[in-house]
Amino acid sequence: MKRFVIICGIAVAVATLFYMTREEWFSFMVIGRLPFTGIILPAAMMMGFWMIIVPACIIWAKSISVTFWNSIEMLGRFDQRRINRQFRLAARTHHAATQQVSLAMVATWLAITQRYLTQADATTKADDQSTARLAVATN
Structure with missing residues (x-):
């Protein structure tokens, strides 16, 4: 089109x-x-002109057409490279944001796990103390 x-x-x-x-x-x-x-x-000069210009136009028409459309394709490749570069930069930015979210999730998990382990350790010590008291009381 x-x-x-x-x-x-x-x-x-x-x-x-x-x-x-x-x-x-x-x-x-x-x-x-x-x-x-x-x-x-003069007529001789016009004859020479037409004898040179007609074949030259036929030859140059093909080469000019090829050159023109090759330049259009080259511009298209440059534009496609620019678009690809923008996608890569967007992907890197998205990847960095995803990494930060992942690190935040790991940090949250570690904090919750640490808190749970601390509570479980305190509960175990309390159970050990009550067991020890029960053992002393029964002896």
Whole structure:
């Protein structure tokens, strides 16, 4: 779709320019008068011009087209690299945030476990003391 829009835009621009300067271009192609001047080229020079320009245009048209679309592809690759870089940076930021959350969860778990172990240890000591008192009382 982009390619079609670009080609249509170029065609409209060329048609507009040709319409505005059609008399000058027609005079150049038919009688060899240089556009926007009063200079008329000799017939031999016009023959040489057309013998050189037509094959050159055929050859250059293909190479210019290939070069143009290669440059468009290169710009697309640069844009894709930029997008990939943004995704990588976002993933790293997300990874760092996930690491911080994970560390916070581990710290919370350790604090709860430590508290539970402290309470369990205190309960065990109390049970040991009551068992010892019971043993002393029964003896």
